Amino acid sequence: MSAASTILAALVCIPIGGLISFRSFRGKRFLLNMIQTLYSVPTVCVGLFVYLMISRSGPLGAMGWAFTPTAMVLGQAILITPIMIGMTVSALSGVDKTIKDTTLSLGSSQAQAIWAIIKESRFAMGAGLILGFGRAISEVGTAMILGGNIAGYTRVLTTAIALESTQGNFATALALGIILLCVALVMAVTVNIVQQRR
Amino acid sequence: MSLVELVDLQQRHGSRTTLRNVSLSIEEGEILAIIGPTGSGKTTLLRLIDQLDKPASGKVLFDEREVIPRLRTQVRRKIGMVLQKPVVFDASVYDNVAYPLRVRKYDKKAIPEKVNTMLQTVGLDGYRKRNARTLSGGETQKVALARALVTDPQMLLLDEPTANLDPASLNTFEELVLRFNREKGMAIVIATHEMAQGQRLAHRIGVMMEGELIQVGQPADIFYAPSDIRVARFVGVENILRGCIASNEGGLAEIETNGHSLEAVTDHRRGEEVHLCIRPEEVTVSLQPASSSARNTFRGEVKLMALSGPVARVEIDCGLTLVALITRRSAEELGIKVGQQVHASFKATAIHVISRG
Numbered sequence: 001m002s003a004a005s006t007i008l009a010a011l012v013c014i015p016i017g018g019l020i021s022f023r024s025f026r027g028k029r030f031l032l033n034m035i036q037t038l039y040s041v042p043t044v045c046v047g048l049f050v051y052l053m054i055s056r057s058g059p060l061g062a063m064g065w066a067f068t069p070t071a072m073v074l075g076q077a078i079l080i081t082p083i084m085i086g087m088t089v090s091a092l093s094g095v096d097k098t099i100k101d102t103t104l105s106l107g108s109s110q111a112q113a114i115w116a117i118i119k120e121s122r123f124a125m126g127a128g129l130i131l132g133f134g135r136a137i138s139e140v141g142t143a144m145i146l147g148g149n150i151a152g153y154t155r156v157l158t159t160a161i162a163l164e165s166t167q168g169n170f171a172t173a174l175a176l177g178i179i180l181l182c183v184a185l186v187m188a189v190t191v192n193i194v195q196q197r198r
Numbered sequence: 199m200s201l202v203e204l205v206d207l208q209q210r211h212g213s214r215t216t217l218r219n220v221s222l223s224i225e226e227g228e229i230l231a232i233i234g235p236t237g238s239g240k241t242t243l244l245r246l247i248d249q250l251d252k253p254a255s256g257k258v259l260f261d262e263r264e265v266i267p268r269l270r271t272q273v274r275r276k277i278g279m280v281l282q283k284p285v286v287f288d289a290s291v292y293d294n295v296a297y298p299l300r301v302r303k304y305d306k307k308a309i310p311e312k313v314n315t316m317l318q319t320v321g322l323d324g325y326r327k328r329n330a331r332t333l334s335g336g337e338t339q340k341v342a343l344a345r346a347l348v349t350d351p352q353m354l355l356l357d358e359p360t361a362n363l364d365p366a367s368l369n370t371f372e373e374l375v376l377r378f379n380r381e382k383g384m385a386i387v388i389a390t391h392e393m394a395q396g397q398r399l400a401h402r403i404g405v406m407m408e409g410e411l412i413q414v415g416q417p418a419d420i421f422y423a424p425s426d427i428r429v430a431r432f433v434g435v436e437n438i439l440r441g442c443i444a445s446n447e448g449g450l451a452e453i454e455t456n457g458h459s460l461e462a463v464t465d466h467r468r469g470e471e472v473h474l475c476i477r478p479e480e481v482t483v484s485l486q487p488a489s490s491s492a493r494n495t496f497r498g499e500v501k502l503m504a505l506s507g508p509v510a511r512v513e514i515d516c517g518l519t520l521v522a523l524i525t526r527r528s529a530e531e532l533g534i535k536v537g538q539q540v541h542a543s544f545k546a547t548a549i550h551v552i553s554r555g
Contacts, residue, residue: 098284098285102281102284105248105281106345106346107301108271109301112301116287120288
């Protein structure tokens, strides 16, 4: 689920980050400040916002997304969007400015040039992905409000940990925590392997 | 036939005009050097030719067709360029050189052979698998050159290509450039602040100053008949005197300068205000008055002498200051030192006269 929201967020954020990074426009600095501020938006706030959108009486109520995994993916994707955009911008700005001129002078089209720059920034991009995934998989607020912690349907590791803790099953809660970290480890290792192979 | 035609190009960076009314045609198969001090607009000009930037006004024609936005990538693919500070991709040397072929969707099977041949040509065949980021400055330059040449472009643009090469690599580099020009008829434009390099390689030289292309011509014209004293100064004319033509009889003029009288071969008429350019290597220094054909001889005192490698630069005060460039050996043989009285002489043909309008 967190992977789905990371992928969803990445699909939206990398192009947006690219646009922000390659274009210069008025208020760019202000926009980046806003984006960076939103890194620390509380998860419950995002949950609440999305909940208001998709609840029966909300503008998207007709979709019937409340308390479904779809809602959770959507919520988490929105939650990590600022981080992913911010990381994309800083990853791309870390690439030598002359790389774009170089690729263009070597005959690439605009699209090929942007792809080459993204490839050059793959390590920083990977870090952004891991960070986004980390925030998505470890958060409770959004998942709880949007999913409702329904067993076998919208119960995820974090909401399960919260539930087990309140019931006093600390051992189970801790074990679930360790499982969560293992998932994160697998993700980090995978991203690193993919980066090194290129 | 001209391959590239620049028509009245202007460029601006912010409020600063970096290129002013540049019109120039570059012929197929020629080597053109653009020389000028740092910041004179050489890079700006190359970037416009390579379609990396759009001009503020004016147009660029490639193969007699105006380059409109739709054609920019297509034109760029016929031109190879090595940027002033080349950057290589964080990938192997092989992948770096294969990149231009891949973006042009070359036949995948043909790529390895082309890349390997090119790596051999520039002397990098042992480096195929090395990450290009781990190379030295000179090696990086070679990768950049290989990458620009691998597609057999019709035109090659080199921006200060030898700034970080040692003398041996410099020779190889220049030989390579000449070879590609000769064998493939590739037009080559080199931007350099090193005028000697322009002289060694180029068929034609263009001199840029403050965003303007001041003079374009054969190397000999640029060095011996500069059209402007800014050009003269840049190409190493150290003696520039102000004068007035006192008389001119059949092309041999008498020119008054600072109370001295000089003879020069020129068409300028009597009464014209002029600048006189005398290259320092045209001035000979002797202890006795010269008995040679030199028509202009002055006695003076050595004010300064500086050795630089195999040559000596001597400043002589003869009422007007003359700078002479002589070999170190002759300076030693004459025993020249500061304070000594010497004779400085030069021929009437050694003076290039520019009108002071």
